[in-house]
Amino acid sequence: MTDSGPSPRLSARESRRPARAYLDAASSEPLHPAAREVLVEALDAGWADPARLYHEGRTARLLLDNAREVIADALGARPDEVRFTSSGTTAVHAGVTAIAAARRRAGVRVVHSAVEHSAVLHAAAVAGEPDEVGVDRLGRVDLAAFADAVGRPGVALAALQSANHEVGTRQPVAQAAEVCTASGVPLLVDAAASVARDNVPPGWSALTASAHKWGGPAGVGVLAVRKPVRLLPRWPVEEREDGLSPGHPDVPAVLAAAAALQARRSEAAELDARHRDWVAGLRKRIAADVPDVELTGDPDDRLPHVLTFSCLYVDGEALVTALDAEGFAVSSGSACTASTLRPSHVLAAMGVLTHGNVRVSLGRTTTYDEVDRFGSVLPGLVRRIRAEAGL
Amino acid sequence: MSSQDDGDDVALELDCRGMLCPLPVITLARRISEVEVGERIAVLADDPAASADIPAWCRMQAHTLLESTADRYLVERTH
Numbered sequence: 266m267t268d269s270g271p272s273p274r275l276s277a278r279e280s281r282r283p284a285r286a287y288l289d290a291a292s293s294e295p296l297h298p299a300a301r302e303v304l305v306e307a308l309d310a311g312w313a314d315p316a317r318l319y320h321e322g323r324t325a326r327l328l329l330d331n332a333r334e335v336i337a338d339a340l341g342a343r344p345d346e347v348r349f350t351s352s353g354t355t356a357v358h359a360g361v362t363a364i365a366a367a368r369r370r371a372g373v374r375v376v377h378s379a380v381e382h383s384a385v386l387h388a389a390a391v392a393g394e395p396d397e398v399g400v401d402r403l404g405r406v407d408l409a410a411f412a413d414a415v416g417r418p419g420v421a422l423a424a425l426q427s428a429n430h431e432v433g434t435r436q437p438v439a440q441a442a443e444v445c446t447a448s449g450v451p452l453l454v455d456a457a458a459s460v461a462r463d464n465v466p467p468g469w470s471a472l473t474a475s476a477h478k479w480g481g482p483a484g485v486g487v488l489a490v491r492k493p494v495r496l497l498p499r500w501p502v503e504e505r506e507d508g509l510s511p512g513h514p515d516v517p518a519v520l521a522a523a524a525a526l527q528a529r530r531s532e533a534a535e536l537d538a539r540h541r542d543w544v545a546g547l548r549k550r551i552a553a554d555v556p557d558v559e560l561t562g563d564p565d566d567r568l569p570h571v572l573t574f575s576c577l578y579v580d581g582e583a584l585v586t587a588l589d590a591e592g593f594a595v596s597s598g599s600a601c602t603a604s605t606l607r608p609s610h611v612l613a614a615m616g617v618l619t620h621g622n623v624r625v626s627l628g629r630t631t632t633y634d635e636v637d638r639f640g641s642v643l644p645g646l647v648r649r650i651r652a653e654a655g656l
Numbered sequence: 657m658s659s660q661d662d663g664d665d666v667a668l669e670l671d672c673r674g675m676l677c678p679l680p681v682i683t684l685a686r687r688i689s690e691v692e693v694g695e696r697i698a699v700l701a702d703d704p705a706a707s708a709d710i711p712a713w714c715r716m717q718a719h720t721l722l723e724s725t726a727d728r729y730l731v732e733r734t735h
Contacts, residue, residue: 559716577716578682600677600705608677608705618712619705620678654682 283592286635290628291430291458291571292596297480297629300525304482307517314513316505325516332516332523339526340456340465340472342489348506349485349519353457353475356486357384358391359498359509360453360471365392365421367495368451372419378406378426378436379614382455385424386610393421403563404434404615412444422451427465430458431598431611431624432562433571442468451494459568461529462537470494479529480629481522484515532629540569540627543636547625548572554644559618570627573598575612579621579650587646588623593639598622621647666730667695673727677705681713684731688719691733696722699729 287295296304311328313321330344337344350356365375373393377385380400389395398411406425415423423445428435438454445452451470459465461479465472471494476485488509490496502508529536548560557577576584581599588595596602598609599622608619625639668691672680680701691697699710710729714721720732 557716559712575712577713578678578685580678600703606676606704608708613708616708616711618716619708620681654678656682656685 283590285592285594286631286639287594288625288627288631288635288639289594289596290631291478291568291624291626293477293483294480294628295630296482296521297525297528299528300481300521303524304517304521307520311516311520315516316513328520329514329516332520335523335527336487337489339530340460340474340487340489341467342472343492346489346491348488348490348509349514350488350506350510351484351486351512351515353473353478353486354384355510356473356475356488357382357453357455358388360473360488360490361385361388361422361424362392363496363498363509364451364453364471364490364494366499367497368421369497371450372421374414374417374420375422375424376411376414376420376450377424378411380404380406380429380431380611381424381426382430382457383610385426385453385455389424396420400614402615402617404429404432404561404611405563406436406441408437408440408444411441415444415448415450420448420450422453422470424453424455427454427456427459427463428568429562429611431571431609432573432615433458433567434563435459435463435566435568439466439468442466445470458571461526462533462569476518476522476525479522479526481525482515482518485518485522529629536629537569540631543627543631543633544570544572544625547636547640550640551643554640555647558647561612561615561617561622571624572626573622573624575599575618576621576623576647577618578654578656579647580654581620581622583650583653584621584623584646587650588639588642591642591646593642596624596626598624665696666698667691669698670700672699672701672703672706675701676703677709679703680706681709684710684713685717688731688733693733693735695733697731697733699731700727701729702727 311325313325315326315329333344337347374396375389375393376396379397425441453471454469456465457475460474472489474487477483559575561573581597582601585597598612600608612619722730
């Protein structure tokens with residue numbers, strides 16, 4: 266390498282930038298160290314086709330079965346109830362559409378809360394007739410209305426998330442499951458937001474999750490379906506994953522996902538206490554230091570790591586960009602940050618302010634200093650953006 | 657000025673059509689003091705966020721949203 270050619274200058278450039286603080290764990294977490302180790306080993310050991318009967322194929326099959334056992338154990342499922350898909354979204358799509366198709370004779374309505382992930386909303390629209398149930402100001406589903414919708418005839422299935430991915434509010438899954446059982450309606454629980462942090466209440470018929478939300482690799486989704494629940498995939502069916510996820514599975518990634526989930530669940534209690542404490546502190550601080558702010562979601566019965574708020578008169582895109590320039594990675598549900606220019610359907614359904622919205626979510630490597638610095642920097646940025654708007 | 661066909665007594669009408677969030681709410685906040693307490697402002701806004709944000713603003717600032725129909729919001733200044 267010569268002096269005249271381009272050369273890496275990362276350290277020099279980085280030194281002029283503020284330290285990065287990744288506070289968007291609810292979108293994706295970096296690979297867990299336990300997953301990295303397993304992934305590298307499995308790339309060499311688990312590359313062959315697990316459907317083949319020779320040594321290399323059987324080795325891959327063993328790794329896949331091992332991952333299935335680990336993930337089933339973490340979810341409170343049986344190994345033969347767990348299928349791997351190519352993402353959390355495909356798990357939702359496959360689960361909703363295949364269950365609805367098998368229940369065609371019972372009905373076509375798909376009952377779901379108004380604050381489900383867009384994967385559920387899209388799948389419900391394709392699978393049948395969506396029947397949306399409203400939420401309260403905290404984002405929690407109206408259980409009486411949910412029970413009423415599930416109890417009427419013509420329901421193919423119901424879907425309810427374990428906790429909301431945008432505002433952190435936990436949903437009454439156990440009660441929803443009782444209602445569904447009483448009506449003989451299968452319940453799909455999208456547990457993507459909570460699996461690494463909370464036990465999913467029992468009573469679900471199908472459960473979906475996504476590995477990159479818990480520090481596994483992207484490209485691994487989980488669809489667990491209880492044995493008596495019938496499935497009728499409406500796409501070309503092959504033998505792999507009971508026809509629910511066609512094609513050669515990414516065995517190394519699946520095994521790494523299992524390793525990450527196991528590691529995360531062993532750390533969950535410690536992370537829960539830490540994140541709950543930091544989020545509660547930051548919540549109080551923002552309420553005190555930022556005028557005209559609306560803190561959203563349930564302050565107590567919530568995911569430990571998520572804090573969402575909306576600042577009156579502030580452009581959400583401007584705030585996310587200003588925070589990024591200060592080193593913070595956060596997401597926003599404001600319309601101006603979405604390609605559709607529509608605000609988050611979650612915030613709109615809750616009836617809370619949608620502009621000037623920021624979601625902070627803590628990961629396993631988040632430090633107190635990062636959270637503290639966020640609390641120090643935010644009020645000045647909000648003030649500056651409001652001043653630029655003439656307020 | 658009371659020019660609405662539906663008989664509302666509207667003291668001020670703000671045409672915020674074509675504005676994106678948060679501009680309709682900023683406009684409403686800036687100009688609410690131009691009407692007396694108890695008087696009404698009509699806001700015309702077609703930004704999709706306005707249907708969530710104008711009611712939320714009224715709640716947060718303790719003004720009264722009397723009605724919202726399509727792209728029109730009727731707000732009473734209460735303090």
